[in-house]
Amino acid sequence: MPAVALRWKDLLSFHQRINLITGKGGVGRTVVAVALAKSLALAGRNVLLVETGQPDEGFSPLGQYLGRANLDDEPRNVGPHLDACQLWANTGHELFARSVIPAGPLVTAALRSKPLRRFMNAAPSFYELGILYHFLHLVQLEERGGGKRYDAVVVDMPATGHTLALTSLPDVALRVVEKGPLASAMRRGQGFIHDAKVTAAWVVTLPETLPVSEAIELVDGLRRTRVPVGGILLNRFLPDPFSEAEHRVVDRWMAAEPLRGRFALERIVMAGESVSRLTESTGLPVIRLHEVARDAGDACAGLVAQFTDVNAVTGSSLG
Amino acid sequence: MAKSVIPLPPTVSELIATHRVIVCCGAGGVGKTTVSASLALSAARQGKRVLAITVDPSKRLAEVLGVSESQEEPTVLSPEVMRSVGVEPPGSLSAWLLDPQLVCDRVVAEVSIDPDAQARMKRNRLYQNVSTLVVGMHEYTAVEALHGFIRDDRYDLVVLDTPPSRDAIRFLDTPERANAFLDPRIISIFLPGQASLFQRATTALVNKILDLGLGKESRIELQEFLTLFQVILRHLNRNQESMQKFFASRDVSFLLVTSPAQAAVDEAVNFEVRTKALGVRIGGYILNQSLATAAGLPFPDESLVTAGASAVERSALSKLQTLAKVENAAVERDAALALSLIQRFAGKAPLWVLPRFTREQSAFGALTKVADLLMGQFAAF
Secondary structure, three states: OOOOOOOHHHHHHHOOOEEEEEOOOOOOHHHHHHHHHHHHHHOOOOEEEEEEEOOOOOOOOOHHHHOOOOOOOOOEEEEOOEEEEEEEHHHHHHHHHHHHOOOOHHHHHHHHOHHHHHHHHHOOOHHHHHHHHHHHHHHOOEOOOOOEOOOEEEEEOOOHHHHHHHHHHHHHHHHHOOOOHHHHHHHHHHHHHOOOOOEEEEEEEOOOHHHHHHHHHHHHHHHHOOOOEEEEEEEEEOOOOOOHHHHHHHHHHHHHOOOOOHHHHHHHHHHHHHHHHHHHHHOOOEEEEEOOOOOHHHHHHHHHHHHHOHHHHOOOOOO | OOOOOOOOOOOHHHHHHOOOEEEEEOOOOOOHHHHHHHHHHHHHHOOOEEEEEEOOOOHHHHHHHOOOOOOOOOEEOOHHHHHHOOOOOOOEEEEEEOOHHHHHHHHHHHHOOOHHHHHHHHHOHHHHOHHHHOOOHHHHHHHHHHHHHOOOOOOOEEEEEOOOOOOOOHHHHHHHHHHHHOOHHHHHHHOOOOOOHHHHHHHHHHHHHHHHHHOHHHHHHHHHHHHHHHHHHHHHHHHHHHHHHHHOOOOEEEEEEEOOOOOHHHHHHHHHHHHHHHOOOEEEEEEEEEOHHHOOOOOOOHHHOOOOOOHHHHHHHHHHHHHHHHHHHHHHHHHHHHHHHHHHHOOOOOEEEEEOOOOOOOHHHHHHHHHHHHHOOOOOO
């Protein structure tokens, strides 16, 4: 355990092993995923942080917060108690093939051939199947002495549409394939992903009208695919410094003449409304992540501080 | 704007007047859907018969445009509604929500000569989930749908809102990515009836792997799907090829919608490079949600607090001043960004700056406001 005064209470919301961080583009999903993974690692849990990717892409959204240009399909240590890697469809395909047929040079060569790889990535559902299979493999990794290698897995999920394609995949795949090893792998996947004791999806959003609507739609979508939703992470939240009486005064000034600060004021009002809308529409806990520096590194550190310090999130709906 | 060598449309109004298709590109969360709908509205106000194709609208915008899932035909907004937002005949606005499955069904109906094959395809469980299962189906079908609509003489202008993606014009190289399907050498591995002994052996091996993994029944269904889907893709691809040529023509203009986020500049630069490589034309850049245009607001000062003001007024002022200072910094930052983008693209393409709005009253209200701004007080910087 590092010598940091940790506030365990705050991390209790993230007691599930698998945390799927979802949300539309531009809401800060990736930085929130990294900050959460770092916070859980600081609390002494062995954490695996993953994102979807593909070989030779040469770009890793997670990597930019971890000081690495690239990640590959093998977990690499990126900090104390923290490993990170990408989920690759091809890796999943290979792992799956290996599990059903004895590894022969012919099979390996066939699976590694470029045309087949290209085909597998473009063919119906093969891409998602590979990703999911790779994920299930990593989640189930064990230590030599027995026991799971990772106490917590944090996934930076792809954009909304692809997220739902992934989370609905076990159900869709089982409609299409009923028997055989693939079907049993998918059933195992369902077992993990639909179990509220194991998995929680977290919807990251912003305290603005449209992103809030989209978050509510995403929660509905996740619930339709039977993924337990843990809560909403309201990023770049602005606390309201004004009392009701002060609001009335400021509103009067603004009505007489628009003043500098009107956009900031409106964002604050919108932030408050966002919390009530999200709570009412979803019934989920809304965890407020206060706006921090815009610079990438600082933003991540600021979020870690909020995840690990109870004082920084006073008034949040944690727990 | 700096003098340019090639003549460029200096206003949105000219852009609308001189093109048949405007494609709005951009990452998610930059307000692309709203901007493209506003653009369509602006064109309708100029007397154009406009079709807006939208991919992923918010519920509210979908309601305003009257689009819902699985509509065969675009929704024509009623003349009464149109009149209330300043659209007079012959101007009109229609909207259509892209439904990949529907587009696929249309292709199936068009290409399958054999009604048996058509029925088999519709029964195939993989086909039934094709839009979820096939990567890039949204992009593919967007282009296919556009191919149909530009031949439709009901519309003078089509505004296409592209699917959001990391890469602003990714949908243009979909054929390349999906061509893996059509490579006969690859597809043949999966299909029975091979000529050579080697091919038969490979097919047998692949079948064995698939039987072990999926079960025989599903393997057969997969092969059936691949056989039939090839026909669909071949059809889609033929149209994609002619569309690539069309996209590079003078009739089409690409707009990049971006926000004042840090990544905006990179995105815009990347867009410039990619459009050049693909030989398509940039109509302009729209920097959305910018505070750059809000520079003139007065700072809340002591004059607001009258003599004998209450403690509440004093504390309200001090708190408002704190907010105003933060906002000043944001305004400066957005103004600097707008300036750097303008310098970057001077002489190449116009940049329009749209302000961040205070509260949208109604979705249509927001659309008309954006439309006013697009057409009105500011032409290109």
